[in-house]
Amino acid sequence: MKRGKWLLAAAFLAPAIVVLVGLVVWPALRTIFDSFYGPAGKEFVGLDNYRDMFRFERMRIAIRNSFIWVIAFPFFVTITGLILAVLSERVRWRTAFRLMLFMPAAIAILSSGIIWRIMYEANPERGAVNALLNIPASMFSPPGDLAGATPSTDAAFDRDGLIVSLDVGRDGGTVLVGMIGIREDEIPESAVQASSIADSPEPPGAGTLVGVVWRDARPGENERGVVEAGEFGIPDVVVRLIDAQDQELATGVTEPDGSFRITGIEPGAYRARIPASEFREPWGGITWLAPELATMSAIIAGIWIWGGFALLVIASGLASIPRELQEAARVDGANEWQVFRRVTVPLLAPVLGVVFVTLTINALKMFDLIIGIAPGSVQDEANVIALEMWRTAFTGLGNRGLGSAIAVFLFLLILPVMIFNIRRFRIEEERR
Amino acid sequence: MAGIRLEGVGKVYPDGRRAVAEVDLDIKDGEFLVLVGPSGCGKSTVLRMIAGLEEITEGKLIIDGQVMNDVAPKDRDVAMVFQNYALYPHMSVFENMAFGLKLRKMPKDEIQRRVDAAADLLEIEDYLDRKPRALSGGQRQRVAMGRAIVREPKAFLMDEPLSNLDAKLRVVMRTELTLLHERLGTTTVYVTHDQVEAMTLGQRVAVLKPLTGRRRETLQQVAPPAELFNEPANLFVAGFIGSPAMNLVTAVVEGSGTDVDVVFGGIRLRVDPRALQRAPGLSEFAGKEVIAGIRPGDFEHSRIARDNGARSTMEVEIEVVEVLGSESYVHFPVPVPPVITPDIEDLLADTGEDKETLLDEQSMFTARISPDVSVEPPERVTLVVDTARMHFFDPSTGDRIR
Numbered sequence: 109m110k111r112g113k114w115l116l117a118a119a120f121l122a123p124a125i126v127v128l129v130g131l132v133v134w135p136a137l138r139t140i141f142d143s144f145y146g147p148a149g150k151e152f153v154g155l156d157n158y159r160d161m162f163r164f165e166r167m168r169i170a171i172r173n174s175f176i177w178v179i180a181f182p183f184f185v186t187i188t189g190l191i192l193a194v195l196s197e198r199v200r201w202r203t204a205f206r207l208m209l210f211m212p213a214a215i216a217i218l219s220s221g222i223i224w225r226i227m228y229e230a231n232p233e234r235g236a237v238n239a240l241l242n243i244p245a246s247m248f249s250p251p252g253d254l255a256g257a258t259p260s261t262d263a264a265f266d267r268d269g270l271i272v273s274l275d276v277g278r279d280g281g282t283v284l285v286g287m288i289g290i291r292e293d294e295i296p297e298s299a300v301q302a303s304s305i306a307d308s309p310e311p312p313g314a315g316t317l318v319g320v321v322w323r324d325a326r327p328g329e330n331e332r333g334v335v336e337a338g339e340f341g342i343p344d345v346v347v348r349l350i351d352a353q354d355q356e357l358a359t360g361v362t363e364p365d366g367s368f369r370i371t372g373i374e375p376g377a378y379r380a381r382i383p384a385s386e387f388r389e390p391w392g393g394i395t396w397l398a399p400e401l402a403t404m405s406a407i408i409a410g411i412w413i414w415g416g417f418a419l420l421v422i423a424s425g426l427a428s429i430p431r432e433l434q435e436a437a438r439v440d441g442a443n444e445w446q447v448f449r450r451v452t453v454p455l456l457a458p459v460l461g462v463v464f465v466t467l468t469i470n471a472l473k474m475f476d477l478i479i480g481i482a483p484g485s486v487q488d489e490a491n492v493i494a495l496e497m498w499r500t501a502f503t504g505l506g507n508r509g510l511g512s513a514i515a516v517f518l519f520l521l522i523l524p525v526m527i528f529n530i531r532r533f534r535i536e537e538e539r540r
Numbered sequence: 541m542a543g544i545r546l547e548g549v550g551k552v553y554p555d556g557r558r559a560v561a562e563v564d565l566d567i568k569d570g571e572f573l574v575l576v577g578p579s580g581c582g583k584s585t586v587l588r589m590i591a592g593l594e595e596i597t598e599g600k601l602i603i604d605g606q607v608m609n610d611v612a613p614k615d616r617d618v619a620m621v622f623q624n625y626a627l628y629p630h631m632s633v634f635e636n637m638a639f640g641l642k643l644r645k646m647p648k649d650e651i652q653r654r655v656d657a658a659a660d661l662l663e664i665e666d667y668l669d670r671k672p673r674a675l676s677g678g679q680r681q682r683v684a685m686g687r688a689i690v691r692e693p694k695a696f697l698m699d700e701p702l703s704n705l706d707a708k709l710r711v712v713m714r715t716e717l718t719l720l721h722e723r724l725g726t727t728t729v730y731v732t733h734d735q736v737e738a739m740t741l742g743q744r745v746a747v748l749k750p751l752t753g754r755r756r757e758t759l760q761q762v763a764p765p766a767e768l769f770n771e772p773a774n775l776f777v778a779g780f781i782g783s784p785a786m787n788l789v790t791a792v793v794e795g796s797g798t799d800v801d802v803v804f805g806g807i808r809l810r811v812d813p814r815a816l817q818r819a820p821g822l823s824e825f826a827g828k829e830v831i832a833g834i835r836p837g838d839f840e841h842s843r844i845a846r847d848n849g850a851r852s853t854m855e856v857e858i859e860v861v862e863v864l865g866s867e868s869y870v871h872f873p874v875p876v877p878p879v880i881t882p883d884i885e886d887l888l889a890d891t892g893e894d895k896e897t898l899l900d901e902q903s904m905f906t907a908r909i910s911p912d913v914s915v916e917p918p919e920r921v922t923l924v925v926d927t928a929r930m931h932f933f934d935p936s937t938g939d940r941i942r
Binding site for chain 2: 430432433435436437438439440441442443446450451454455457
């Protein structure tokens, strides 16, 4: 009878044991075993792999990045989740709101990485993040009317802009400033056919300077330095007249046909300057996935992915705090911040701990997000330990021994967090 | 310490639901006032409006001469004791009590002094280092009290603070609360659904009624306990205060002058002149129906009833006897339909039920008699009614006839 019971128990346990041993215990032991062997797993090398892995620059960067992940990622995600949970508690449609914020967690992490790689494109016209930043950027330093343009007539750039030499005679003077390098879609909508005023046989008159700033290009053939039909004036360009001492004498602004007129000048030799701001390029955007920024950018993407998870867990913890405690604090004389700081957060501590530990483990085993987000060229710089393990073991020549050693190293890093977690669960269980 | 005044205070929730209407209360400095009523009458809401935890949508709240409607709870200088004590579980007993003082940046030695004094008063000195988790219900209750006491606030607000205690402890704490109030003299507003608590604790008791149907005011009567019992302002108060509840019956008034009888279900009771003096308005109801009320305690078995010169008797058939030792309750039918009070009508209208379904041929009366006479159902006995203490109500309004 006793024997029969034992057999029954064994029969029930057998499938689980087979799966556990086959898929967890055996691979784990095999990995430890492999870590003492060479690249092909044939010759025994002792602890060499454990020494060698720290010699590679790539691995050192990976360790440094994993360290940054462990420090920054759990902290910021937990804080984000806490803030969102507290704020969304008072929102009428909080369930919908929270669900929306949780949705990124339903996307495969690799896909999230790719989404963020696209959003992080440097060009503001393609990357969503820079497009957003471009709004304030172009407000505070707008691109010039002549961005990217170069002169086709005789002129030279200096530090402050474009300088054109000119003479004003007794009957006045004329100046032509042709521009090339402006794309057709960059012609302002207000622009019209460029003015031929400077080519007029009649002089502009005593003390008067007339000039034209225009796009010296048209579809088909065209002659440089000559205003032709089909060529557009460039409106709203500031032209400053300066003397030899660089003193500003007068200022003109171009009309839709590109012409400007400055009056009341003595005859003589002058220079005209189109200020540098007219040539200012549109904002080029931040290269988020540049080597030095990639890890930070990936962590931001990580916050987007896991923030909803933290929000949901913390919100459920928040809901389990008796409302009276906060009310008691309020009547006791606490303002809302003190209620949050002295009552709500301490009562949430166990939940915050669970979230924090889960995220720490996630940070240590971070892998697919980096693959998705970092282009191949910066993968060395955005590297983390788990990714380096995979790259060492399975890409290129594939060094199984070294890869296994990195895996064991990663396991040793995660182990204390796991032990901490299990111990805390046990304490909480006892308290119940 | 300060007085609290409510002027036409009402509460309507954003969804249009009304919880409280037109509460006028003048709570004097140092008074112990109890808000009592069945669940849903808005008594807790009134208290929470005084505390500032609930927005006041109508009327004015004045504490110590200042309008407090828009003052944050932390600046009202009142202390609240919650039903489930609401002790901060992550703080020790000392920290719980000191929390409000620390927030006010009180010097450390003053905090220590006040907490020690309160702990001494409440006999919880030995638990100051413990967490609330390690305390019994009664001890937690004391800590919650202590947290309020150390604040030395203008008023204590207590929301059913004893209802989580077992029956015995509740009686002990009730006495302690009275002693505490005598010592501290702090204005106290106390919410309970338990009328015994209300009657024993309150210097004055305010009876609140859930808002139903026609009668749209929350507050029914504010009076010292004895007055509430002896002169209930309307049928609601009459039915709510007193246990077992007052027997109510629709009766016809006959006679005039000092010879007035009430007749119901073949029973005729001569109304004592003293009752007539208290209800001169009864003369207008000659030949008409009134609702007569007799408290169970105003019956006695004819065998031992003392002659008080105001006797009237009714012969009834006992159906049930409950012997409690110090007294016995006898239940007997009276062959008249039960009284449909305006409140009951409103309730029926609210639930969409037909009034006729409640119409029964007879109503049950309860009488409290001395345990010295033994009665056995179904015995026929003669009960003496102290008609000097009869109550009369206008059947159309439910108000007491004065």
